Amino acid sequence: MDLEKSPPQQRRRGEELEDALLEAAWQELELSGFTGLTFDAVAERAHTSRPVLYRRWPDKTALVLAAIRWHYDRDAVDVPDTGSLRGDLYELLRLASDRRVEMVVMLNAQFAGLFSEMSLGEVRERLVGPRTVWSSIVLTRAQERGEIDLRVVPERVQSLPFDLFRHELLMTLTTVSDEFIASVVDEIFLPLVDHYMEANGDLAGQHTRYVPAD
Amino acid sequence: MDLEKSPPQQRRRGEELEDALLEAAWQELELSGFTGLTFDAVAERAHTSRPVLYRRWPDKTALVLAAIRWHYDRDAVDVPDTGSLRGDLYELLRLASDRRVEMVVMLNAQFAGLFSEMSLGEVRERLVGPRTVWSSIVLTRAQERGEIDLRVVPERVQSLPFDLFRHELLMTLTTVSDEFIASVVDEIFLPLVDHYMEANGDLAGQHTRYVPAD
DNA sequence: TCGGTTAGATACATTCGTGTATCTAAAGAC
DNA sequence: GTCTTTAGATACACGAATGTATCTAACCGA
Numbered sequence: 001m002d003l004e005k006s007p008p009q010q011r012r013r014g015e016e017l018e019d020a021l022l023e024a025a026w027q028e029l030e031l032s033g034f035t036g037l038t039f040d041a042v043a044e045r046a047h048t049s050r051p052v053l054y055r056r057w058p059d060k061t062a063l064v065l066a067a068i069r070w071h072y073d074r075d076a077v078d079v080p081d082t083g084s085l086r087g088d089l090y091e092l093l094r095l096a097s098d099r100r101v102e103m104v105v106m107l108n109a110q111f112a113g114l115f116s117e118m119s120l121g122e123v124r125e126r127l128v129g130p131r132t133v134w135s136s137i138v139l140t141r142a143q144e145r146g147e148i149d150l151r152v153v154p155e156r157v158q159s160l161p162f163d164l165f166r167h168e169l170l171m172t173l174t175t176v177s178d179e180f181i182a183s184v185v186d187e188i189f190l191p192l193v194d195h196y197m198e199a200n201g202d203l204a205g206q207h208t209r210y211v212p213a214d
Numbered sequence: 215m216d217l218e219k220s221p222p223q224q225r226r227r228g229e230e231l232e233d234a235l236l237e238a239a240w241q242e243l244e245l246s247g248f249t250g251l252t253f254d255a256v257a258e259r260a261h262t263s264r265p266v267l268y269r270r271w272p273d274k275t276a277l278v279l280a281a282i283r284w285h286y287d288r289d290a291v292d293v294p295d296t297g298s299l300r301g302d303l304y305e306l307l308r309l310a311s312d313r314r315v316e317m318v319v320m321l322n323a324q325f326a327g328l329f330s331e332m333s334l335g336e337v338r339e340r341l342v343g344p345r346t347v348w349s350s351i352v353l354t355r356a357q358e359r360g361e362i363d364l365r366v367v368p369e370r371v372q373s374l375p376f377d378l379f380r381h382e383l384l385m386t387l388t389t390v391s392d393e394f395i396a397s398v399v400d401e402i403f404l405p406l407v408d409h410y411m412e413a414n415g416d417l418a419g420q421h422t423r424y425v426p427a428d
Numbered sequence: 429t430c431g432g433t434t435a436g437a438t439a440c441a442t443t444c445g446t447g448t449a450t451c452t453a454a455a456g457a458c
Numbered sequence: 459g460t461c462t463t464t465a466g467a468t469a470c471a472c473g474a475a476t477g478t479a480t481c482t483a484a485c486c487g488a
Contacts, residue, residue, distance in 0.1 A: 011454050011465050035249045035326065038445060049466050054447065107384070111325040112249065156397045164374075167381040170321070183370045191409045192402065225435050225484050252475060263436050268477065 020046050021053060025067035029105050034064060034112035064109065072130070075102070079134050085142035085193075089185050092134055093165055097176040100169055103131075107170060131162045153196045161189050234260050235267060239281035243319050248278060248326035278323060286344070289316070293348050299356035299407075303399050306348055307379055311390040314383055321384060345376045367410045375403050 012020060024046035028037045037060065043050045057063040077099075080091035096103075139158060142148045150158065164184050168176050226234060238260035242251045251274065257264045271277040291313075294305035310317075353372060356362045364372065378398050382390050 009454085013455065013463095013465075017465080033325065033327065039447090040445070043466095047466095049468085050446085051448080051467090052465060055464085059446090108325045110387075111247070111322050113247065154397065154401045156401055160378075160402065163381050164377060167377050167384075170381075170384060173324075183368065187368045187370055188374065188406065192405060195405045195409060227433095227435075227485065231435080253477090254475070257436095261436095263438085264476090265437090265478080266435060269434080273476090 017048075017052075018056070019070075021048070021056070022067045022070040025063055026071045026105075029064065029067060029109070030101055033105075034060075034109045037064065039063070068106070068109070071102070075130060077130075077134060079137045081141065083145075085138065085145075085147045086185060086190060088138040088141070089161055089189070090181060092138055093161060093176070093181045093184070094178070096131060096134075096162070096165060097181075100175065103166065103169055104173060131166075132159065135159065135162055148193055149197060152199070153193055157189070157192050157196065160192070161185065164188070231262075231266075232270070233284075235262070235270070236281045236284040239277055240285045240319075243278065243281060243323070244315055247319075248274075248323045251278065253277070282320070282323070285316070289344060291344075291348060293351045295355065297359075299352070299359075299361045300399060300404060302352040302355065303375055303403070304395060306352055307375060307390070307395045307398070308392070310345060310348075310376070310379060311395075314389065317380065317383055318387060345380075346373065349373065349376055362407055363411060366413070367407055371403070371406050371410065374406070375399065378402070 021042070025037070025042045028042050028045060032038075032041065039050050039053050039060070042063070043053055046052075053063065057066060077095065080088050080095065082088050082091060135158070139148060139150060143150050161184055165176060165181075168180055235256070239251070239256045242256050242259060246252075246255065253264050253267050253274070256277070257267055260266075267277065271280060291309065294302050294309065296302050296305060349372070353362060353364060357364050375398055379390060379395075382394055
């Protein structure tokens, strides 16, 4: 046999090709990080050659930026709606744990110096943006149910679950455990919410019932 | 003038030389990060040549590891003792903000793939170790003063100030503001401490007096 | 003062990624 | 069916960094 692999003999064009290129670039990002990514590797993964890439993106940062934006654009999550703030947060954080690669890629790019090309604002936007949106949906629903009053709970407290989640992810670079999620929600976040609700004379202690009795 | 710079005509040896090399390596780490660091640049910064470096460290990761360990070994901080938990935390976090470069270097190295050479455990040790020690000194003192009972305050709460600090640093890569420190200590940490102290019937609300009246 | 060690300078081969140029043949428009 | 576009293959020049080899002279101990 000297026909090791039959040539596909089919050429992709337009959007189909471009999607394949960007998907390959994203996968390389996951695998090798920003610094490790090369045009060579991306081309090979996409079963094409470097010139095809260079015709579209002049250099690595342009390619990576395009790949990131492309990936985030098809990032649609339906935010869980379990009927309680606590349940929603549990689900949301588990969901974020499954999607942790995205965040690792962004953090990696951030450190590799992408932020010198991309505006620091945009990096931050991609980094915290989606999670902040998810979080605010959940919090708004909870407010409608009367579980929380966003006017009395400080912003830093509101963003706390995902801030701690992001930190944990950075420290371990692997799946975030259920134990961690439980601790953040029940030992830290909900007690604080109650603290601020009580201080305002509202619905005192409605969450603290979830704190493990020890 | 063709004597642009007079040759030092003095050769360093032993520890003096080695310190200069590692100091140069650390500075390059701060400046260019793990990926950007080159033997060339380190040699030039140390006013010597590459072979001098190669005689000691076979490759970049070895050099960087040595530089990190060397730097951390001379990392001595006297932990503030202001007489109150709140005061100590404020000082400690400001102090950590001044020393933020160290942490950025470690985070950078972590992402650049140093963790494949260094054990993940050691990375984490260097990353969170020193701050955890500082923090526990402050907490222990506070316990001796009766301000906190470390048996009733969950560990995740105890480590919260520096966890949030680390996260903030990662997100901004610049100085951590006093506003942030105040928010973490007064809006998040101390209320939680009070919450757990109250639940235990101890010294109720002794910290909450610090929460801004709004 | 002599002699072994090694700092520091210089040169070199090598490797790896970049970015461009050139050619062919497949895809799609008319 | 013809024509224009461009995917995909291949080759090349270039630069940057690596790691080694070689030489000299400064250093330090005996």
